[in-house]
Amino acid sequence: MLFSDLNLNASLLKAVQEEGYTTPTPVQEKAIPFILQGRDMLAGAQTGTGKTAGFTLPILELLSAKPRNKAKPALRVLILTPTRELAAQVGESVQTYGKYLPFKSAVIFGGVGIHPQIQTLKNGVDILVATPGRLLDHVSQGTINLKEIDTFVLDEADRMLDMGFIKDIRKVIALLPSKRQNLLFSATYSDEIKKLCESILKNPAVVEVARRNTSSELVNQRVIIVDCKRKTALLGKLIQEQKWEQVLVFTRTKHHANKVSEYLNKIGISSSAIHGNKSQGARTKALADFKGGSIKVLVATDIAARGLDIDQLPHVVNLELPNIAEDYVHRIGRTGRAGNNGEAISLVCVDEFEYLKGIEKLIKRSFEHEIIEGFEPDPSIKAVPIQQGRGAKPQGQPKRRDNAPREYVEKRREKKR
Incomplete structure (x- = not known):
């Protein structure tokens, strides 16, 4: 299959071709048709499989088929990511593939000033890529309107839960219109992910291009x-x-x-x-x-x-x-x-x-x-339980990541206000 077989418009195909791609990856080949049908979707794929383009391209195609207020676009697509780096990269993908289309996009996350983001949002945005904390900061200040969202993407959902964002995710979902398309991407699955899917997705298409919880064969x-x-x-x-x-x-x-x-x-x-x-x-x-x-x-x-x-x-x-x-x-x-x-x-x-x-x-x-010569392990050294930071639980028990404990996220949010 070629990208030209996926019912994408000429502007998108031109952008894809300029990036040097002619053949979609397995996740793109499977996901794009379902998204274009307007269906909710649960996608499981290892990193590096091209999943970002797998939802960016069909979302841009769907936007192209709908009338748009040129004077001030309404926010119609929300893509939620767990980290700043991922938000930036998803935003870059939207820019790359949408460069021949009239849509405006923005990326918002914490760690940088909020006022330039407020000005960007005032000018009107079609597609917003955001991290949960900064998105809710904007919501609290009344600088974001989520009432006209057509498509909601939850990227790296398992990572979101690992980082303690489940309450924020539920707050965001409560602000969205009930009628919308939902796309959830997760590299791994757990009971929490299944519960989240049940609460968000309606009769979803399921796409899985790699065995669950496996490492790349390459x-x-x-x-x-x-x-x-x-x-x-x-x-x-x-x-x-x-x-x-x-x-x-x-x-x-x-x-x-x-x-x-x-x-x-x-x-x-x-x-x-x-x-x-x-x-x-x-x-x-x-x-x-x-x-x-x-x-x-x-x-x-x-x-x-x-x-x-x-x-x-x-x-x-x-x-x-x-x-x-x-x-x-x-x-x-x-x-x-x-x-x-x-x-x-x-x-x-x-x-x-x-x-x-x-x-x-x-x-x-x-x-x-x-074993590397000159670095042979000393057999007399006994194992010592690994300390995982202040207040760490004993080895083997679940623990939140050191980079985003809930308390830290909340304190940081308060400082920014």
């Missing part, structure tokens, strides 16, 4: 056993000796991300850290530098595990395993995207063996344990 996954205190040194050795030019490294905490980035810079490997304590400007610059090749290594917490779209990223390193197994899938999904091969290496110490077992159970495979 990613070569390796596990190297090493003592905790020697992981950063081993990371530097691997980058230097194997001449890696672009590496995304994951840590569990913001503090550790900073320390790792500082160490790499000290030994001559250009690096930046990206996490929730960084300003939006710093995060945007670090990502741009990484994509542009001016730095080799981006060290990130799980705030970057979803939504980052980095063309042909060759290497992902789990310097620390995530405490929630599903996050492993999201992390390594940054590589092996859009048909490209990639490599994901996990540096695992004795403290993380239980986490590794959880990952193996989730993805239904066992890893061979590699």
